[in-house]
Amino acid sequence: MDIRQLQYFVEVAKQKSFTKAANTLHVSQPSISKMMKALEEELGVVLLDRTERKMELTDAGELVYDHATKVLHLMDSLALSIGEIRNMERGRVKMGMMPTVGSFLLPNVIALFKKQYPGIDIEMKEYSAKLLEIHVEQGSIDVGLTVLPADTEKFDAVPLQAEDLVAIVHREHWISERESISLAELREEAFILFTEEYAIHDVVKQACLRAGFEPQVAYMSSLWDFVGELVATQLGISLVPRSIVRRLNNSELRTVNISSPKIDWQYALIFRKDHYLSHAARAFISFAEQHLSP
Template sequence: MDVRQLQYFVEVAKQKNFTKASQTLLVSQPSISKMIKSLEEQLGVQLLDRAEREVELTDAGALVYEQAVRIIQSMSDLSTSVNELVHVNRGKVKMGLLPTVGALLFPRIMANFKKEFPRIDIQMEEYSAKHVEAQVAKGTIDFGVTVLPVDSHLFETVFLHAEELVVIVNSEHRLAKHESISLVECQDESFILFSEEFALHDVAMQACRQAGFEPKVAYMTSMWDLVCEMVATQFGISLVPKSMAARLNNHRVHSIPISTPHIAWDWALIYRKDRYQSYAARAFISYIQANLPIVR
């Protein structure tokens, strides 16, 4: 059964006339007659009563007409939906990001993107950096924001933001008055580090080892606020991104730039190289590339 057979049949039924249907469809009358006759033969019933001046539906024709209208409408809806999808009028994407990254980079971007693409829904989940990579790798989320480096064989990356790590200490700490310090000056301090599932844990450990010492870890946590409070109460010091230190609302905590070694903290949007990206996901990635202010 050809959908054109149904379209021709429905139009003849509406017009109650082959000639008018021919004019509306811009198809010759013999072609329409042939199509409808073929449809009747396939169904094994007569659909149209051609005896009268106006063509009328038979009982079987009325039943087929009702179903044909639904089928034609469904085909139209399908075509419209695909067209909207292809032209990025609608869709859904899932992304994972670090809690601090979301607060720093995305509120304005997300609001403006939603204005331009109101029918694209973006579902966001917060994960640690390592969990973002794992979720993208598994295909649970379409893309994620994490800390570089990542597996370049597995992921495509869109660079977002670069900053440095700083040392945070109690405001009365012996180092608090320094304009900058070498990380080796902290070798006798106790460190408050993030848990091992956080990329920041590995970066901090590597930086200390690069400076020539193994850090004395007093406590590990997954809570940003707890790190700040423990530093404020002189339980130890910590290494955090500069942007996070700037947002700490605690006068008892002071941040100090690190002169050596240089500790990079680079964020990127990542997605699987070998995975199909929906039109909506590609639209969001392109929007991020075009509109996110890059800080180097």
């Protein structure tokens, strides 16, 4: 049984005539007759009670007609829905983002995207960078907003805006009045780092190692604002993206640029390599790239 058989049968039942159904469907009458005979043989029942004056559905024909009309309606609905998805009239993007980073980059972009594609819903969840990669790899989210580098064997990455990391210190710290400092000059300082599941933990640690020392870790936290509070109570210094400093809003803190090495914080959208990506997700990636390109 195929869809064409059901289409022909439904039309014959509506028209109560092979000739009229053939004219409506733009096929020959013998083709319709052959298709109906094949359908009856396949089902093992008589569907049409044919007399000289009229054609009526049998009990089995009534049952098949009822189900066939539902199937054809679902097929039409499916085709319409697929067309809507293709034309970006509907869809959903499951997106993961690093805490704070998303609130810094995405609100305006999402607002503009929703104006252009009102039928596409965006579902957002927060993850640390390492957890985010796991969820993208597993397919529980379509796209992840993270920082580079990403695993190029598993993910395609679309670079977005970048910023640098800066040092935050207490206002009475010995470097608080300086405009910039080299990372090597901070080798004796106590560092307040983010916990190991966050990308910035590895970025800061690797930058310190390249500068010739391993950072002395006083505390670790997963919360941006708590890191700022620890620095404000003179328990150590920290390195954070410049955009985060504006959000800490603490009068006890001072910001000092890192002159060498310059530590870039490159944002990117990542998605699985060689896997299907929905029309909606591709549209969002392209839109974000357009509005947040480096």
